[in-house]
Amino acid sequence: MKNDDVKVRATLVTKEYDLYKKKSDKIKSLFKFSHGSIPSFWALKGVSFEVKAGESIGLIGINGSGKSTLSNIISGIIPPTSGTMEINGEPSIISIGAGLKKQLTGMENIRLKALMSGMTNKEIDERIDDIIAFADLGDFINQPVKNYSSGMRSRLGFSIAVHNDPDILIIDEALSVGDDTFYQKCVDKILEFKAEGKTIFFVSHSLNQVQKLCDKTIWMHYGDIREFGSTEEIMEHYKKFIRWFKKLPKKEQKKYQKRQKGEQKSFTLEELKEQTLEDEELQKQNLSNKQLAKNLERTPLGDKMTIPTRLLLLVTVLATVFCMLVSFSGKSLTYSVIHPTDAIMRVFK
Ligand SMILES: Nc1ncnc2c1ncn2[C@@H]1O[C@H](COP(=O)(O)OP(=O)(O)OP(=O)(O)O)[C@@H](O)[C@H]1O
Numbered sequence: 001m002k003n004d005d006v007k008v009r010a011t012l013v014t015k016e017y018d019l020y021k022k023k024s025d026k027i028k029s030l031f032k033f034s035h036g037s038i039p040s041f042w043a044l045k046g047v048s049f050e051v052k053a054g055e056s057i058g059l060i061g062i063n064g065s066g067k068s069t070l071s072n073i074i075s076g077i078i079p080p081t082s083g084t085m086e087i088n089g090e091p092s093i094i095s096i097g098a099g100l101k102k103q104l105t106g107m108e109n110i111r112l113k114a115l116m117s118g119m120t121n122k123e124i125d126e127r128i129d130d131i132i133a134f135a136d137l138g139d140f141i142n143q144p145v146k147n148y149s150s151g152m153r154s155r156l157g158f159s160i161a162v163h164n165d166p167d168i169l170i171i172d173e174a175l176s177v178g179d180d181t182f183y184q185k186c187v188d189k190i191l192e193f194k195a196e197g198k199t200i201f202f203v204s205h206s207l208n209q210v211q212k213l214c215d216k217t218i219w220m221h222y223g224d225i226r227e228f229g230s231t232e233e234i235m236e237h238y239k240k241f242i243r244w245f246k247k248l249p250k251k252e253q254k255k256y257q258k259r260q261k262g263e264q265k266s267f268t269l270e271e272l273k274e275q276t277l278e279d280e281e282l283q284k285q286n287l288s289n290k291q292l293a294k295n296l297e298r299t300p301l302g303d304k305m306t307i308p309t310r311l312l313l314l315v316t317v318l319a320t321v322f323c324m325l326v327s328f329s330g331k332s333l334t335y336s337v338i339h340p341t342d343a344i345m346r347v348f349k
Pocket residue numbers: 017018019041042043061062063064065066067068069070220
């Protein structure tokens with residue numbers, strides 16, 4: 001990253017989800033070389049922003065606007081389809097129960113997460129009492145997480161995440177399920193993190209909570225950043241939008257939602273390229289043509305398999321089926337490789 005002060009920089013980040021009708025369509029798609037027939041949905045349509053050390057950012061927006069998708073990409077849980085998410089530091093996400101193994105007890109989850117984050121057993125032993133005390137789950141700490149209420153999961157998740165000492169803390173609706181005492185404890189911890197210069201993303205439908213905790217706010221709207229600025233200013237605009245929307249007749253509301261969702265379905269990377277070339281804000285970032293082209297390509301680490309991977313999968317499946325047929329035919333593998341039709345025909349005779 002160019003500027004050391006920048007902790008998170010998103011450049012033209014998109015996320016495409018395939019809208020499979022049946023589970024079998026998903027399996028079939030693994031063998032297809034073109035995605036043409038599968039309808040897709042763009043949960044993010046080219047999101048760009050910069051966040052500096054010590055900033056706490058609220059993420060607001062109506063249901064389905066892309067808040068969780070964005071926070072999952074920041075925390076590295078899912079890859080973007082295209083664009084880059086540069087992270088300068090260690091992110092840790094807290095969402096209700098995310099990353100907790102339901103079959104394991106609270107205690108086992110603490111150890112597992114700590115080991116996964118690179119802590120040694122000695123370091124875990126030193127810190128485990130604090131984590132347990134913060135979660136304040138009593139005897140439930142030795143019960144499987146599947147028996148926990150959503151509030152209890154949130155307590156455990158929050159406690160593990162804050163004791164991991166992350167540089168970037170992402171809180172996705174985790175505070176909405178806790179009781180008042182736990183909520184206050186979390187708020188104190190968040191303010192402590194802020195004072196230490198850590199970066200915080202706070203996803204919430206509670207505008208009061210965002211107002212209390214965040215200096216700046218991103219307003220997500222149908223896969224785009226509609227506005228990014230001081231919390232006070234954005235809140236005012238967002239509340240105005242909500243009032244406007246609620247006043248619309250039901251039929252008009254449906255029409256508005258349908259049009260926006262329709263744009264998320266018909267969106268293409270080509271369209272993003274055209275918009276980007278006209279976008280003055282992005283031009284200010286001085287992206288070279290090469291950087292721009294890279295950000296508009298699908299990332300190789302995206303969750304869709306590349307053509308070579310698909311080919312490899314296809315060859316592996318065909319080879320497995322062939323080996324099974326050979327074993328049923330009673331012929332040797334060498335014979336079957338030389339006379340494949342003969343060996344296969346024997347199975348069906
Ligand atoms: N795995 C998926 N497959 C298909 N569509 C998905 C998938 N995950 C999310 N979406 C869609 O992407 C859009 C953004 O979802 P996301 O969960 O990021 O929204 P959100 O703003 O966090 O919503 P909420 O406020 O309801 O939590 C939604 O329309 C959602 O239906």
